[in-house]
Amino acid sequence: MGDVDTITDPLALERQVCFALSVASRSVVAVYRPLLEPLGLTHPQYLVMLALWQRAPRSVKELSGVLQLDPGTLSPLLKRLESAGYVRRERDRSDERALAVTLTEPGAALRSRAESIPGAVVARLGMSLDDLVDLHAALTRVIAAAQRP
Template identity: 70%
Template sequence: MAGDLSNIPDPLALENQVCFALVVASRTVLAHYRPILEPMGLTHPQYLVMLALWEHGRLSVKELSRLLQLDPGTLSPLLKRLESADLIRRQRDSRDERLLAVTVTPAGQALRERAEKIPATIMERLGMSLEELQNLNRTLNRVIDAASREPV
């Protein structure tokens, strides 16, 4: 199903590309996270792992991989670094030895209190309201869902 692009003077112009807007938005927004996360000893991908664990508690590597939409090969080094920093613990699941369970350590749980300030700080740095960011999040999730579907 092709869309009607007749009202766009140049459909190949860079400023008309969704892919370009997404890449630039991602890069510039993540740049705002870097100075906030560095003093906490976290990279942005590590922060996402911690967010998932703070929200869900104990997760298998497979569940974490699915939640973060990261392949296990990308996730494994992140988990090793977080474990080396004593923020998480990986251990075989007692109910199913095939599963590697990931939990937050007391040090990782203590980090959560500092992390609670991050959303408000980002909102302030971007100069956007909570409503604007919630609307953007809903739109981006629709884009993710649409892009994840099999082509017709």
């Protein structure tokens, strides 16, 4: 087919929002990896912990909604966090059918070690805080638009 002009080609890889988001996501998660390893957390586990540090206990259903993860993806994350001793899953006292996830003492204590992570990520990215706030706002709009029926 030959080379196509990437400036005018609507299918040029470099012009695709999905490609930029995919590469940006992998790249940013890679920035987190060395910061999370000393805590014994993967990036998805870190997101679960962030939600629980914000408020715990939470039901599995609530965590699933907040993190926008299906329960089948969330369950193995919770099992690994429980094995690490950071969370505990138990029947919700107000609804025996629901599972509640709460922080253990070591899980709550881990928060203080994680407090340096956001600043370290900002420093590593070398972007201004204003640019990152703008990026977050733009991505939030993209998420909302993509989820619209």
